[in-house]
Amino acid sequence: MKINEDYLKLSENYLFTTIAKKVAEFEQAHPEKEIIRLGIGDVTQPLCAPVIEALQKATEEMAHAETFRGYAPDKGYEFLRKAIAEHDFQSRGADIDADEIFVSDGAKSDSGSIQEIFAKDNTVAVCDPVYPVYADTNVMAGRKIVYLPCSAENGFVPELPKEAVDLIYLCYPNNPTGGVITKAQLQDFVDYANKTGAVIIYDAAYEAYITDPAIPHSIYECEGARTAAIELRSFSKNAGFTGLRLGYSVVPKDLIRQNVSLHSLWARRHGTRFNGAPYIVQRAGEAVYSPQGQKAVKAQVQAYMENASIILRELQALGYTVYGGKNAPYIWLKTKDQMTSWEFFDYLLSKAGVVGTPGSGFGKCGESYFRLTAFSSRENTEKAMERIRGL
Ligand code: PLP
Numbered sequence: 442m443k444i445n446e447d448y449l450k451l452s453e454n455y456l457f458t459t460i461a462k463k464v465a466e467f468e469q470a471h472p473e474k475e476i477i478r479l480g481i482g483d484v485t486q487p488l489c490a491p492v493i494e495a496l497q498k499a500t501e502e503m504a505h506a507e508t509f510r511g512y513a514p515d516k517g518y519e520f521l522r523k524a525i526a527e528h529d530f531q532s533r534g535a536d537i538d539a540d541e542i543f544v545s546d547g548a549k550s551d552s553g554s555i556q557e558i559f560a561k562d563n564t565v566a567v568c569d570p571v572y573p574v575y576a577d578t579n580v581m582a583g584r585k586i587v588y589l590p591c592s593a594e595n596g597f598v599p600e601l602p603k604e605a606v607d608l609i610y611l612c613y614p615n616n617p618t619g620g621v622i623t624k625a626q627l628q629d630f631v632d633y634a635n636k637t638g639a640v641i642i643y644d645a646a647y648e649a650y651i652t653d654p655a656i657p658h659s660i661y662e663c664e665g666a667r668t669a670a671i672e673l674r675s676f677s678k679n680a681g682f683t684g685l686r687l688g689y690s691v692v693p694k695d696l697i698r699q700n701v702s703l704h705s706l707w708a709r710r711h712g713t714r715f716n717g718a719p720y721i722v723q724r725a726g727e728a729v730y731s732p733q734g735q736k737a738v739k740a741q742v743q744a745y746m747e748n749a750s751i752i753l754r755e756l757q758a759l760g761y762t763v764y765g766g767k768n769a770p771y772i773w774l775k776t777k778d779q780m781t782s783w784e785f786f787d788y789l790l791s792k793a794g795v796v797g798t799p800g801s802g803f804g805k806c807g808e809s810y811f812r813l814t815a816f817s818s819r820e821n822t823e824k825a826m827e828r829i830r831g832l
Contacts, residue, residue: 447583456573456802457481460786467790477825479752479813480796482616482771484681486744488725489737492680495728499721513717516708517544517689521723524730525689529648529674535661537691541704543711544726546718547688548646548675553578554714555642555671555690556608558706563607568599570617570803570810572644575610590806591618593764597773598622601633609634611660612644614651617803617812618773619765624657631660634669638698641670646688649679649742651768667693671703678770680729680738687718687726745770748822749815755826770815773800785811793828 460480468476488496502508516522522539530537545551552574556565565579569588576586587606589599597620602609611630613622634641643660651658660670672691676682692704718726728734749766756763762775776785782799789795789811800810815822 445581447581450580451577456798460796460798463786463790464796467794471794474794476790476794476796477817477821477828478796479817479822479825480798482678482814482816483683484678484741484745484816485818486681486741488681488685489734489741491728491731491734491737492725495724496685496721499724503721510720513544513720513723515712515715515717516540516542517718518720518723521727522689524727525674528730530659530661530691533658533662535659536667537659537661537693541691541693543690543692543707544718544723545688545690545711545715546686547677547682548644548673549574549688550715551673551688551690552610552642552644554710555673555707556582556584557710558703559608559640564605566602566606566609568611568615569805570800570807571610572612572616573803575612575642575644579608588804588806591615591620592806593762593775596620597764598626601629605637607639608642609639610642610644612646614647614656614769615765615771616647616769617771617798617800617807618810619767619769619771620773621651621653621656621768623655624662627657627660628663631663631666631669635665639669640696640698640703641666643670643672645672646675647678647769648674649738650746650770652746653768656768661691661693667695668697671696671707676726676729679742680726680734681741682722682725685722685725687722744819745815748817748819751819751822751826752813752815755830759830766815772813772815774811774813776809776811780809782808782811785809789829792832793825795825795828 522542525542526539556579561583564585566587566589567575568591591597591599597618648658660666660672674689676687692707694704696703752772753766764773766772782801786799798812800807
């Protein structure tokens with residue numbers, strides 16, 4: 442027996458464990474102090490009424506022989522795939538068919554699994570800083586990783602890769618920087634992929650936070666993306682499904698490499714390894730697209746974005762250099778007094794009782810940056826900013 446030694450190459454993921462440990466120690470030492478968490482990327486608002494009603498109705502269906510459902514179809518129920526295709530793509534002029542959508546249990550699973558359909562000796566490009574799943578799952582598979590630096594200078598959008606790469610992971614609106622990509626910049630990546638034969642994995646988990654009408658919501662708004670890109674989406678951040686679990690991937694049927702359809706490879710993988718998102722959760726997902734569902738989830742996103750504006754405004758008034766927060770629920774700030782990301786973490790926790798995420802935990806280029814999230818109540822956001830103001 443031999444273990445998969447590629448797992449040993451993973452850098453130890455101590456970011457959120459170290460944060461939890463430091464917070465626990467602080468709480469023990471200062472039980473009287475209330476901690477405000479603006480660190481994690483999890484939503485805080487409960488599921489909206491149309492989603493709850495759909496869950497209840499679908500649960501009732503499961504209680505009766507005539508309406509009970511067992512295993513879901515491999516790619517997901519048609520009622521949901523149709524709603525997704527019409528609402529998320531066709532309404533924006535993106536040419537995506539319901540049959541090109543694969544319903545899943547979330548974008549984390551999809552962003553981790555998609556690499557399975559590509560060869561081990563592919564070179565993979567990821568941004569630095571990065572949502573760790575893209576890099577770690579490719580390290581586990583033994584692939585070479587190339588990091589594309591994202592900084593204030595390039596507006597947190599990388600240059601096209603200088604060396605030959607086969608897979609490119611892009612995430613916009615971005616976690617952790619809160620940055621966005623323009624349609625022209627995204628078009629450059631699509632053109633690069635079409636020219637070189639690389640494939641783009643485009644993670645649009647935060648698409649619902651785009652407020653600027655010029656920013657693309659989907660990579661398929663770019664010309665030629667059907668032959669260049671796979672897109673991943675999530676119901677977590679737009680509709681609060683982090684605990685329910687629902688997402689989807691889009692693999693256009695025109696995406697062909699070595700005369701093989703990537704759609705059919707992914708369909709084979711999906712059918713073999715995945716048994717579908719639960720029926721009741723897919724019905725809940727369908728409810729997100731109803732007029733009442735849309736109204737409710739937009740109000741939730743709006744509430745988070747108001748928190749983001751408060752954080753941005755307050756930090757700017759205090760003289761911080763701040764990015765993101767306008768089309769994304771993340772605020773990416775430069776630490777003050779040349780502190781490292783971890784020094785700033787300790788400073789904020791000990792002096793203000795506010796927890797954020799050190800930017801260096803997302804990659805080398807994140808050093809001396811810090812991430813705050815809008816996923817909190819307005820009251821806590823205001824309280825946290827009041828404390829930071831008092832420092
Ligand atoms: N993609 C990005 C960029 C994320 O930041 C996250 C969650 O934080 C996910 C995917 C995970 O989404 P899901 O909850 O659908 O698995």
